Amino acid sequence: MFIILDNLxxxxxxxxxxxxxxxxKHEIYCGPKLQPENxxxxxxxxxxxxxxxxxxxxxxxxxxxxxxxxIILSLETGTTCFPKxxxxxxxxxxxxxTDTFHLMYPISPIINYLKQENxxxxxxxxxxxxxxxxxxxxxxxxxLCPRSTLKFETKNNNRKPGVTYIGKKWNSSHPRxxxxxxxxxxxxxxxxxxxxxxxxxxxxxWLKVLSHSxxxxxxxxxxxxxxxxxxxxxxxxxxxxxxxxSQTLLYQFFEPGKHLIVWNDFxxxxxxxxxxxxxxxxxxxIAELGKYQVENNFTSTKSLVNMISDFVLKNKIDSRFLxxxxxxCQQKQNESSKYFDARVRLYENIQELHLNHESLKLISLTTKxxxxxxxxxxxxxxxxxxAFYYSNLKNEADLYFQNVEVDHQIKTIMLDDIQDLFAxxxxxxxxxxxxxxSSILIESISILLKKNSLLWVLGKPTxxxxxxLKKEGFKPYKFKENLIKKISKKICLxxxxxxxxxxxxxxxxxxxxxxxxxxxxxxxxxxxFPFLY
Numbered sequence: 001m002f003i004i005l006d007n008l009x010x011x012x013x014x015x016x017x018x019x020x021x022x023x024x025k026h027e028i029y030c031g032p033k034l035q036p037e038n039x040x041x042x043x044x045x046x047x048x049x050x051x052x053x054x055x056x057x058x059x060x061x062x063x064x065x066x067x068x069x070x071i072i073l074s075l076e077t078g079t080t081c082f083p084k085x086x087x088x089x090x091x092x093x094x095x096x097x098t099d100t101f102h103l104m105y106p107i108s109p110i111i112n113y114l115k116q117e118n119x120x121x122x123x124x125x126x127x128x129x130x131x132x133x134x135x136x137x138x139x140x141x142x143x144l145c146p147r148s149t150l151k152f153e154t155k156n157n158n159r160k161p162g163v164t165y166i167g168k169k170w171n172s173s174h175p176r177x178x179x180x181x182x183x184x185x186x187x188x189x190x191x192x193x194x195x196x197x198x199x200x201x202x203x204x205x206w207l208k209v210l211s212h213s214x215x216x217x218x219x220x221x222x223x224x225x226x227x228x229x230x231x232x233x234x235x236x237x238x239x240x241x242x243x244x245x246s247q248t249l250l251y252q253f254f255e256p257g258k259h260l261i262v263w264n265d266f267x268x269x270x271x272x273x274x275x276x277x278x279x280x281x282x283x284x285x286i287a288e289l290g291k292y293q294v295e296n297n298f299t300s301t302k303s304l305v306n307m308i309s310d311f312v313l314k315n316k317i318d319s320r321f322l323x324x325x326x327x328x329c330q331q332k333q334n335e336s337s338k339y340f341d342a343r344v345r346l347y348e349n350i351q352e353l354h355l356n357h358e359s360l361k362l363i364s365l366t367t368k369x370x371x372x373x374x375x376x377x378x379x380x381x382x383x384x385x386x387a388f389y390y391s392n393l394k395n396e397a398d399l400y401f402q403n404v405e406v407d408h409q410i411k412t413i414m415l416d417d418i419q420d421l422f423a424x425x426x427x428x429x430x431x432x433x434x435x436x437x438s439s440i441l442i443e444s445i446s447i448l449l450k451k452n453s454l455l456w457v458l459g460k461p462t463x464x465x466x467x468x469l470k471k472e473g474f475k476p477y478k479f480k481e482n483l484i485k486k487i488s489k490k491i492c493l494x495x496x497x498x499x500x501x502x503x504x505x506x507x508x509x510x511x512x513x514x515x516x517x518x519x520x521x522x523x524x525x526x527x528x529f530p531f532l533y
Contacts, residue, residue: 007025012031043061077110086117094119096125098125099126100126101223106351114139115137121142129225131143134323135323143311143321143322152235161194162193162194163194164213164214180219214238217269222351233293236287327405328406342515346456347375354381357425361425362424365387365429368430372458387412387413388413415444424450427456428456429445446474456520
């Protein structure tokens with residue numbers, strides 16, 4: 001039995017009408033990019049910005065419209081509405097978290113807002129691997145939003161042969177995607193495989209292209225479970241998706257090689273595209289099984305509002321979508337709020353580095369708190385090594401990583417057993433919590449990090465530790481933006497766009513300001529040219 005909701009207040013920020021969800025009998029949409037509208041079923045209110053008091057909305061509603069049954073907040077840092085004082089409306093409230101996997105401060109402001117407004121229900125649209133942060137922050141009723149996909153009625157003999165990719169060729173926020181498209185444009189013709197590249201398409205045109213393609217490549221922006229995956233599978237195409245972590249829940253529903261194809265890097269992608277192009281029967285079988293799997297897991301007769309109301313009002317949802325499936329939610333956390341904030345900010349910064357780089361190697365020498373490593377385990381192209389001085393600490397860490405099911409994503413090793421010196425791009429230290437002299441820790445990690453590297457320090461370094469860090473070539477990174485930085489970034493992005501970036505790799509630069517108990521240091525030639533991208 002569905003609960004019928006008469007009046008819904010929805011906050012989002014989109015100009016495209018087809019993205020307006022059809023939630024209930026009467027919907028009130030609010031957002032700065034929306035065009036005002038007032039019909040029997042829909043009221044659209046254009047707001048003056050993204051942060052405002054809820055009184056500004058209530059003042060524009062009549063008495064009937066003020067009787068709200070449910071508030072739905074679509075949240076994304078920097079683009080969507082964050083209305084204040086929602087307690088003035090006495091009804092359930094749910095946040096649908098959209099993008100937490102790139103851009104500036106994608107996670108921490110949302111956590112702070114949800115706690116401030118006492119939002120108790122969260123549905124995540126694309127990256128369930130981040131739900132454990134919200135769970136740890138006290139918002140425990142959280143899950144992946146199981147978007148219901150469309151049913152496509154297509155015939156295989158109407159499909160274009162070759163490989164399809166849909167998305168902008170160049171976007172400064174998606175450098176890896178740009179490199180992938182350039183690679184496929186160059187390599188596929190050498191193997192006589194047609195490559196069909198489309199820029200962003202109108203929604204209906206996009207659906208048409210999906211239904212007429214045989215093989216479609218997906219490159220997640222930053223290792224997230226993008227809805228493109230199951231929409232492509234629903235269209236009956238063979239989906240090639242880059243490797244995601246187990247925390248994304250992808251592998252709870254789809255088995256690589258049976259329902260879809262997972263690729264590790266560009267060369268691996270090319271190899272698999274060539275194979276399945278030359279084995280069309282095998283490709284069609286996998287595509288058909290993928291379509292069947294989607295129709296049995298992501299297709300529902302329920303409307304979106306029914307799914308949301310069931311989750312919020314009845315605590316009813318497929319248990320496979322719940323955040324608690326990520327075992328990182330189930331560990332007791334004995335840490336201060338400042339340390340939690342430092343962990344989140346550390347993750348936000350390294351996640352942004354992960355977006356730009358094809359692969360990164362990280363070495364951690366934290367001795368007591370292991371959460372920072374388990375947080376980062378869901379970044380699939382980040383190779384994590386956690387080193388220890390004492391075997392008993394390593395044994396405790398091994399047990400912890402097994403319990404939170406990240407042991408296959410983190411390598412633990414005794415410090416003396418590491419053979420590769422100057423091999424790591426990123427280091428993490430935790431000086432104040434360590435039972436080892438900090439000078440030994442700093443010197444030990446220094447010889448493991450590359451000459452051009454980043455070092456994150458959890459805790460506040462002492463004056464003597466600053467001296468040792470300086471001796472090892474590490475300088476505190478300054479986040480001050482200036483005109484030279486802005487101009488040089490545009491120049492560097494121009495080189496990237498034409499595939500002729502003049503340096504071996506994009507420089508390692510943190511992008512988000514530090515918080516209490518978190519500091520970052522940089523060394524090497526890139527520290528002398530802080531304006532480089």
